[in-house]
Amino acid sequence: MSNSYNINQIKNLNDALIYIKTELKSIYNNHEIQSFTNIIFQHLINFSKIDIIIKTDTELTNHTKIQIIKIVEQLKKHKPIQYIIGETEFYELKFRISPEVLIPRPETEELVKWIIDDTVTKQNIDILDIGTGSGCIAIALAKNILNSRINAVDKYEGALAIAKKNAQLNNANISFINDDILSYNKTKYSNKFDIIVSNPPYVRELEKKVMDKNVVDYEPHTALFVADNNALIFYDAIADFAIDNLKTNGKLYFEINEYLAKNLTDLLNNKGFENIIVKKDINDKNRMVRAEFD
Numbered sequence: 001m002s003n004s005y006n007i008n009q010i011k012n013l014n015d016a017l018i019y020i021k022t023e024l025k026s027i028y029n030n031h032e033i034q035s036f037t038n039i040i041f042q043h044l045i046n047f048s049k050i051d052i053i054i055k056t057d058t059e060l061t062n063h064t065k066i067q068i069i070k071i072v073e074q075l076k077k078h079k080p081i082q083y084i085i086g087e088t089e090f091y092e093l094k095f096r097i098s099p100e101v102l103i104p105r106p107e108t109e110e111l112v113k114w115i116i117d118d119t120v121t122k123q124n125i126d127i128l129d130i131g132t133g134s135g136c137i138a139i140a141l142a143k144n145i146l147n148s149r150i151n152a153v154d155k156y157e158g159a160l161a162i163a164k165k166n167a168q169l170n171n172a173n174i175s176f177i178n179d180d181i182l183s184y185n186k187t188k189y190s191n192k193f194d195i196i197v198s199n200p201p202y203v204r205e206l207e208k209k210v211m212d213k214n215v216v217d218y219e220p221h222t223a224l225f226v227a228d229n230n231a232l233i234f235y236d237a238i239a240d241f242a243i244d245n246l247k248t249n250g251k252l253y254f255e256i257n258e259y260l261a262k263n264l265t266d267l268l269n270n271k272g273f274e275n276i277i278v279k280k281d282i283n284d285k286n287r288m289v290r291a292e293f294d
């Protein structure tokens with residue numbers, strides 16, 4: 001099948017499934033195609049995974065068929081499905097996504113879970129999320145740590161606009177701050193925090209060549225990359241910020257580059273942080289750090 005595919009060749013869901021598979025099988029594996037079809041039909045006709053299996057004779061409207069063909073054309077150009085449909089899920093919440101923000105990752109859900117597990121007995125706490133992007137960390141924490149006051153900062157207005165929409169969508173009360181954490185403006189932070197969390201840019205330019213095309217070509221480079229010779233620039237600045245802005249016994253949480261765990265723990269040690277813990281993600285990669293300062 002080609003670009004000149006005639007939508008009349010698709011009558012029902014089964015035809016659409018065959019069309020999607022035929023068009024994408026030379027680019028994606030079966031598992032990826034299955035995951036795309038689940039997302040596409042959930043998004044377009046609100047079908048669950050089970051509906052897709054048992055209701056294959058469902059007739060599709062012309063509008064739906066045209067949407068499917070448009071989505072498939074973009075998938076063929078390696079555009080991430082989340083940007084194509086403009087949404088994704090994170091911590092069982094729905095998030096709007098645009099090219100101004102990174103697509104939230106499963107490993108970041110693990111970081112959020114760690115923070116939530118650590119705070120089950122605490123209430124009324126102040127939290128700051130640095131480099132909020134879509135707002136996924138701040139919003140997931142707001143929905144799961146009751147009575148918390150959450151602030152979220154990003155350098156880019158485009159990202160903050162999406163994060164604000166997501167806070168509204170999820171009915172989460174977040175105070176957003178526009179600031180550059182590398183030269184932060186003290187007057188924008190009126191109180192101290194029990195928890196500071198950040199998933200800052202941490203991919204070195206040298207790692208670009210082994211990254212997937214869909215990430216390098218479509219995700220915002222301002223959210224991803226740091227210079228090879230200053231890979232911990234954000235961690236250094238955020239650790240200094242935390243020394244000045246954490247409450248006594250406050251905790252700093254980071255998502256980290258799997259290759260830089262030792263460099264980062266050395267950096268935190270040298271600055272006087274204590275109880276530094278590195279945690280692996282589900283793929284057994286060093287992915288998170290927690291540190292305390294008093």
Ligand SMILES: C[S@@+](CC[C@H](N)C(=O)[O-])C[C@H]1O[C@@H](n2cnc3c(N)ncnc32)[C@H](O)[C@@H]1O
Pocket residue numbers: 101102103104105108130131132133134135136137153154155156159179180181182199200201202222223224
């Ligand atoms: C790796 S993304 C993380 C986004 C989101 N928190 C997540 O976990 O999916 C890093 C974020 O840091 C923001 N950022 C980059 N440079 C910054 C700076 N100098 N000050 C504040 N935020 C910055 C980017 O706009 C981006 O949203």
